[in-house]
Amino acid sequence: MFVVTRTKYARRVVFTSDHPILHVTVDVVVLTLRDARMCALMIRRGGPPYKGRWALPGGFVEIDEDLETAARRELAEETGVQDAEVRLEQLATYGAPARDPRHRTVSVAWLAVLPAPTDLTAGSDASHAAWKPTDQLLSRGRLAFDHRRILGDAVERVRAKLECTNLATAFLGREFTIAALREVYEVVWGQPLDAGNFHRKVTRTGGFVVSTGKRRSAGRGRPASLFTAGPEEFLNPPLTRRSLG
Amino acid sequence: MFVVTRTKYARRVVFTSDHPILHVTVDVVVLTLRDARMCALMIRRGGPPYKGRWALPGGFVEIDEDLETAARRELAEETGVQDAEVRLEQLATYGAPARDPRHRTVSVAWLAVLPAPTDLTAGSDASHAAWKPTDQLLSRGRLAFDHRRILGDAVERVRAKLECTNLATAFLGREFTIAALREVYEVVWGQPLDAGNFHRKVTRTGGFVVSTGKRRSAGRGRPASLFTAGPEEFLNPPLTRRSLG
DNA sequence: ACAAAAGTGTTACACATACACCCATGT
DNA sequence: ACATGGGTGTATGTGTAACACTTTTGT
Known part of the structure; x- marks a missing residue:
């Protein structure tokens, strides 16, 4: 019950439904250890909203795409890590109505933990992607959207999972x-x-x-x-x- | 960027977006103890798909509604429990492309645990809602959608949380x-x-x-x-x- | 030989398990 | 008085915390 048209710039979807319509994204918290610090992969936003701030890698879930597949795609796009062995674990879903000022977006957050020497060359621009220490991001960092909370939840999850x-x-x-x-x-x-x-x-x-x-x-x-x-x-x-x- | 019209039968939304569009629902696993058995609140489906099968209470997230608010609303509608004190905990989000044969639906599952003598009179029809033992549902029950998996995850979560x-x-x-x-x-x-x-x-x-x-x-x-x-x-x-x- | 890091031994203590036993009430 | 369930005492085993000590390498 939807029509897809292609304009010069983007796909445009006209959709009819009896129900409320929301956008669904995935965000991935990618953690690793560098120089005895826990670091997260962050993307610097190039445009509004939150232009210039650090954000978690993420993007829209495709219409026929599984949630984990979407998270794995984002991980591969930003880090070049194609390894199917990488543990990818669902964290939680964040859906406060005002979390994205553009449109109502519900985001399913995922956690990935990688070995240290991952270079970001493959597929991502070094000026936009960087490993940032999590303690800095959580204390002084100015993060986009509700990504500070997501990152904080991810770090807590990792701390708890080391125990058991x-x-x-x-x-x-x-x-x-x-x-x-x-x-x-x-x-x-x-x-x-x-x-x-x-x-x-x-x-x-x-x-x-x-x-x-x-x-x-x-x-x-x-x-x-x-x-x-x-x-x-x-x-x-x-x-x-x-x-x- | 959407238009809402009201027809004789239902609200109809025409929506335009550059991004894939999915439906977002909440499902609530409501657990309680009855006669020394753990039971879940289940709703018998009156129409297709999965007509006649047991399903978790749930429904669409409204456009300006927080996810937890939506879960709490579903809980109140089905059990009459309005208590803001009730612990409501996010379980996980289920979004396999084929989990709902009608349209692409991503469901955020929640867990609620209630004291035993909750009568279902308020707001729900006794012929449609019932407390069913979880072990029966998980072993022999024919549940709608992927609700067996959601229920199984909920029971596992409760078992684990009793420990700590x-x-x-x-x-x-x-x-x-x-x-x-x-x-x-x-x-x-x-x-x-x-x-x-x-x-x-x-x-x-x-x-x-x-x-x-x-x-x-x-x-x-x-x-x-x-x-x-x-x-x-x-x-x-x-x-x-x-x-x- | 010495420093440094890996790995083991040892002791004291906290907690879990199993079960005996006492306590307080209804019949 | 007795049965029933609530609650405490206690012996024994197991794992942890602290730290001394031995092992194996590079310099």
Whole structure:
């Protein structure tokens, strides 16, 4: 029950319905670790509204497109990451009537966690896309729309999921050392952890990490064993957030 | 950029946009305990598609309506529950292109947990609305749309939240006994718990329950103390799901 | 040899589990 | 008096927190 026409500039849709009509978008919070800081991929807006402000990558859901497919498309367009293995998790949906001044828009937010050295060359303009530290964005950043809240919810979700899943391994490459994994926890939780106890905990918790048998020297000190992420999504019991240094 | 006209039968909206256009609905999973079973409020569909099947209460989001407001409106329309105190929590958003055969519909699902004796008289027809046991619905029920999946996700969410929040108190009235609270856990988790240890755990965990000083006799046995729900949302450490009987 | 990081041992303590046992009420 | 359910005590096991200590490398 809709007609699509193509003008010189854009597709134009004339739609008839008995029901209210809203726009549906996806926004993706892409997180990674750079220089011991948690960073989010942000896009600088080139036009109104919120011109010049940082915004989450996102866009409209196509008419025959699954929500996760739309999020995956946005992720690929902005980062070049085509990997179907990337964990993409639905965060929440934001739909306050005034969140977009142009039209009523409901946005389904997604969370993606990537290993560190992702360059933004593929498909996106470096002057428009950048990795920004999440703590800066959340405290002093001037973000477009309600993206500060979405980002804040994403960071909270990641903090919570480190306790009871091995999501932390998503911040690392396929093979990693226990020390690197510990650094993820220390950065995300913002507190030092006991190296010895952490090592015991993650290696003895079945399904968390899998030993490869290989070792890697980090320049000085005893070479560390290499592990890959285990298959287990949920741990029982969870890691605790205590054990301050 | 839209025109609303009113015909004899329904509002008709003619809409013009440069972007894909989707319908947005809310569906509400309303859970309660009846006769030691977890039940969901279901609506029997009177017309196609899925005529005669059970569906979650839900409906279209109005053009100027917040998502939570829409969910709360649906809850009130179907149960008569106007209480602003009712916890309403966003579950997830479901948007597979074919989930509604009529038109592309994205549905934001919400979860509400209510005390048991809610009669459905207010505003809804008893022949169309009913409390159905969730285990039956999930195993043998023929549900409309993707509502089986939504219901399944809701039940999983509730099971998980009992471990680390005092959501269980939402199944009970303002004042309740520890035994009643324990029954909520036993029904939702489907396993018996040790009465003594449960009592100690919930009363010694700060913020979980608050003693009223009052007592209530249940006919036989020592009268139980009455408690109200504490303010705390998250517990540390969580209740464990073990302790089989 | 020394520094540095990986990994293990050890001890004290908190909490969970299992279950015995006492408490307060109705019949 | 007895049954019934509410609530506490207690022994035992298990995991955590803190930190000492050993292992394995680079310089």
